[in-house]
Amino acid sequence: MQHKRMAAATFSTILLFFLSCLFLRFISPAGAQPDVLVNCDFNKVGNYTANSTYHNNLNTLLTTLTSNTQVDYGFYNMSYGQDPNRVNAIAMCRGDVEPNECRSCLNDSRGNLTRGCPNQKEAILFYDNCMLRYSNRTILGVMETLPGYFYWNAENATNINQFNEVLGSMLKNLTQRAASGDSRIKYATQDTIAANFQAIYGLVQCTPDLSQTDCNNCLVGAISEIPNYCNGKRGCRVIRPSCNVRFENYLFYKVDTQVSVPPPPPLHTNNTSQQESSNTIRIVIAVTVPTVVIAVILISLCLYLRRWKTRKSLEAKEEEEEIKIAESLQFNLDAIRVATGDFSDSNKLGQGGFGAVYWGKLSDEQAIAVKRLSRDSGQGDTEFKNEVLLVAKLQHRNLVRLLGFCLEGRERLLVYEFVPNKSLDYFIFDPNMKAQLDWEIRYNKIIKGIARGLLYLHEDSRLRIIHRDLKASNVLLDEEMNPKIADFGMARLVVVDQTQVNTGRIVGTYGYMAPEYAMHGQFSVKSDVFSFGVLILEIISGQKNSGVRDGESFEDLLSFAWRNWKEGTALNIVDQSLNSSSRNEMMRCIHIGLLCVQEKSSDRPTMANIMLMLNSYSLSLPIPTEPAFYMNSRTRSLPNTQSWEYNSRETGSSEPIIKSAQESENEVSITELYPR
Numbered sequence: 001m002q003h004k005r006m007a008a009a010t011f012s013t014i015l016l017f018f019l020s021c022l023f024l025r026f027i028s029p030a031g032a033q034p035d036v037l038v039n040c041d042f043n044k045v046g047n048y049t050a051n052s053t054y055h056n057n058l059n060t061l062l063t064t065l066t067s068n069t070q071v072d073y074g075f076y077n078m079s080y081g082q083d084p085n086r087v088n089a090i091a092m093c094r095g096d097v098e099p100n101e102c103r104s105c106l107n108d109s110r111g112n113l114t115r116g117c118p119n120q121k122e123a124i125l126f127y128d129n130c131m132l133r134y135s136n137r138t139i140l141g142v143m144e145t146l147p148g149y150f151y152w153n154a155e156n157a158t159n160i161n162q163f164n165e166v167l168g169s170m171l172k173n174l175t176q177r178a179a180s181g182d183s184r185i186k187y188a189t190q191d192t193i194a195a196n197f198q199a200i201y202g203l204v205q206c207t208p209d210l211s212q213t214d215c216n217n218c219l220v221g222a223i224s225e226i227p228n229y230c231n232g233k234r235g236c237r238v239i240r241p242s243c244n245v246r247f248e249n250y251l252f253y254k255v256d257t258q259v260s261v262p263p264p265p266p267l268h269t270n271n272t273s274q275q276e277s278s279n280t281i282r283i284v285i286a287v288t289v290p291t292v293v294i295a296v297i298l299i300s301l302c303l304y305l306r307r308w309k310t311r312k313s314l315e316a317k318e319e320e321e322e323i324k325i326a327e328s329l330q331f332n333l334d335a336i337r338v339a340t341g342d343f344s345d346s347n348k349l350g351q352g353g354f355g356a357v358y359w360g361k362l363s364d365e366q367a368i369a370v371k372r373l374s375r376d377s378g379q380g381d382t383e384f385k386n387e388v389l390l391v392a393k394l395q396h397r398n399l400v401r402l403l404g405f406c407l408e409g410r411e412r413l414l415v416y417e418f419v420p421n422k423s424l425d426y427f428i429f430d431p432n433m434k435a436q437l438d439w440e441i442r443y444n445k446i447i448k449g450i451a452r453g454l455l456y457l458h459e460d461s462r463l464r465i466i467h468r469d470l471k472a473s474n475v476l477l478d479e480e481m482n483p484k485i486a487d488f489g490m491a492r493l494v495v496v497d498q499t500q501v502n503t504g505r506i507v508g509t510y511g512y513m514a515p516e517y518a519m520h521g522q523f524s525v526k527s528d529v530f531s532f533g534v535l536i537l538e539i540i541s542g543q544k545n546s547g548v549r550d551g552e553s554f555e556d557l558l559s560f561a562w563r564n565w566k567e568g569t570a571l572n573i574v575d576q577s578l579n580s581s582s583r584n585e586m587m588r589c590i591h592i593g594l595l596c597v598q599e600k601s602s603d604r605p606t607m608a609n610i611m612l613m614l615n616s617y618s619l620s621l622p623i624p625t626e627p628a629f630y631m632n633s634r635t636r637s638l639p640n641t642q643s644w645e646y647n648s649r650e651t652g653s654s655e656p657i658i659k660s661a662q663e664s665e666n667e668v669s670i671t672e673l674y675p676r
């Protein structure tokens, strides 16, 4: 009975809540209210009369509850008055809320609670960031599970069984950690990744007045409700007076910054001025947000109407505009000839897959690199111009910038910004040069920079560009060793020679190519991820993917990396010119590299996942399985399909080790993964 009523009450409250949210958002976007739930009558203890002793005690209690400024851990308890008019209150903020923020949340709650529950002897309120309740009963140290609430995140999980398994073990871990907290705070957060790189961010908290057992029981109970309400969802919240559980597919709590990030510099303001400024901000937001929203709506409406009216002429105008931009990108052939000493051999920087590259200096002293495309680039002039225009719009500090083009007679040139240092392969594979690249540069600048550039190509630019030929020689380094990816968008600028149609218009370089691309010509963002993985392993090891000499034996880099990983000696692959003080970062990088070169493209992370992995050390990673690799990858020239062989190595004695690890848990914590 009780349960049914609660569920019904819960449903109607949630419905009301959502309605009020909708309403508020529509009427006044400034009412970006924190979620609030109020419940007054859950135990039917009845009302007090206005101006009664109970009423006065309650008022005193609520106004003084947070006056204890010694409390910096977000939990307040207080009682006031004599039986039978004694009032007891408890207040708690979420574990990541700053003390000031906490006091202000509770201050708001106080008003809401007395307005929402006039004359009620007992009441409870939940905000996003804080919880406040009072009663004439003793509530301190008592575990209470009603009234309970839940919310769910509409997004569905995939691979639900595995998702639930990972989630379950995370919540179990969180429960243990929170329950064993001290008498000031019982709170824990964690993030992890389930199959298909579904990130899970979890948080649990008990009121710290509970014993370890009570906290554990409260959380276990709350967690057991998750399958009833949120099964297969990417997020869920279960709220109870004594504890709450929440997980989401996004980061919703503040990560403990004590470890990595230095504290912000002290503010040179008074308490009062601080408060004023935060009030000002609130007012500014309250005024600005609705104004901006209304303005945006009006503007888009206007734009839409105007566009609707004059679409035809606009389109014509846009075309004209584009042509103008194209003209501004067009270089004069004579100017380029002068700049490059008429394509003299002494100006030649190298020979790429699509033609030779020359260094040059324009009359305004700007240094350029000119790529002279092979004559038969197989595309109409207009088509070529259009593509140049698109590619020139891709601008990112980790991409070599395309400045323009030249199109005269049969000559087709691409003009790029000149990047002073040579390409990455020149450094990392050279025994003397590699000394210039210490781990800090390789990891923080080069690996992360390439990842950012690639992420931009894949997701952040308007076009989704698949590079198709990412490799060490296509990464240039500027004076400060910042990487810049070159040769992107070439698939758009050059139509690949018809004679190669049978090999699937493959433009990549063997050794960097994902199996599905090399075998079937299927390319996707995941084939770039594969190349990126090979590149990571090359950067860490200082060895070319084509072969590693390890004493007597000679094997390709992926096999070498995998063999060592499996045998627990992964650090063997690390370049000996690096000192191993950053062992954990190196291990993590090798781990990520191996995930990128997984045989099945769906097992490889996306660049967005990779950025997350590179930047969050607490994220536990999936265990890699055997990578794809080639036996005869040493040939440099484009072989035909018969002359090389793709091998997915047969799984021999190694299998049980990997299996058991997978069976127990598909992801394990870093400390377990990287044994000494």
Ligand SMILES: *[C@@H]1O[C@H](CO)[C@@H](O)[C@H](O)[C@H]1NC(C)=O
Pocket: 046, 047, 118, 119
């Ligand atoms: C208590 O007060 C609320 C609102 O003030 C009212 O709706 C309710 O009927 C009252 N209950 C009793 C038992 O008087």
Ligand SMILES: *[C@@H]1O[C@H](CO)[C@@H](O)[C@H](O)[C@H]1NC(C)=O
Pocket: 050, 051
């Ligand atoms: C309660 O007290 C206030 C002022 O102290 C007074 O204005 C109000 O009328 C009183 N209400 C009742 C019901 O006595």
Ligand SMILES: *[C@@H]1O[C@H](CO)[C@@H](O)[C@H](O)[C@H]1NC(C)=O
Pocket: 103, 104, 107, 108, 111
């Ligand atoms: C608490 O809220 C009241 C309004 O309910 C406001 O006047 C007061 O300034 C707030 N105090 C703090 C410390 O935020």
Ligand SMILES: *[C@@H]1O[C@H](CO)[C@@H](O)[C@H](O)[C@H]1NC(C)=O
Pocket: 045, 046, 084, 121, 136, 137, 138
């Ligand atoms: C709380 O108030 C209710 C209703 O007035 C009363 O029945 C109950 O005994 C009170 N509880 C305590 C602990 O005073």
Ligand SMILES: *[C@@H]1O[C@H](CO)[C@@H](O)[C@H](O)[C@H]1NC(C)=O
Pocket: 154, 155, 156
């Ligand atoms: C989740 O799945 C349910 C049915 O299983 C479907 O009704 C709902 O639209 C899905 N939600 C999303 C966000 O795809």
Ligand SMILES: *[C@@H]1O[C@H](CO)[C@@H](O)[C@H](O)[C@H]1NC(C)=O
Pocket: 173, 174, 176, 177, 620, 669
């Ligand atoms: C919980 O997970 C963390 C990090 O993943 C780990 O260090 C800790 O040992 C785990 N705790 C328990 C009780 O399993």
Ligand SMILES: *[C@@H]1O[C@H](CO)[C@@H](O)[C@H](O)[C@H]1NC(C)=O
Pocket: 075, 076, 077, 078, 183, 208, 209
């Ligand atoms: C409750 O408040 C009292 C008095 O302020 C304090 O001594 C006690 O430690 C508090 N209990 C908890 C669990 O915070």
Ligand SMILES: *[C@@H]1O[C@H](CO)[C@@H](O)[C@H](O)[C@H]1NC(C)=O
Pocket: 268, 269, 270, 273
């Ligand atoms: C701090 O407050 C005092 C008065 O309370 C004022 O004179 C002083 O200028 C304030 N300092 C700053 C930095 O705002």
Ligand SMILES: *[C@@H]1O[C@H](CO)[C@@H](O)[C@H](O)[C@H]1NC(C)=O
Pocket: 271, 272
């Ligand atoms: C400023 O804050 C400190 C502690 O945060 C407090 O002791 C002091 O009383 C406050 N001053 C004013 C004017 O509120």
Ligand SMILES: CC(=O)N[C@H]1CO[C@H](CO)[C@@H](O)[C@@H]1O
Pocket: 036, 107, 108, 109, 111, 112, 115, 116
């Ligand atoms: C629902 C409700 O009463 N919300 C109020 C909570 O408190 C803040 C600040 O006091 C008000 O602005 C809300 O209207």
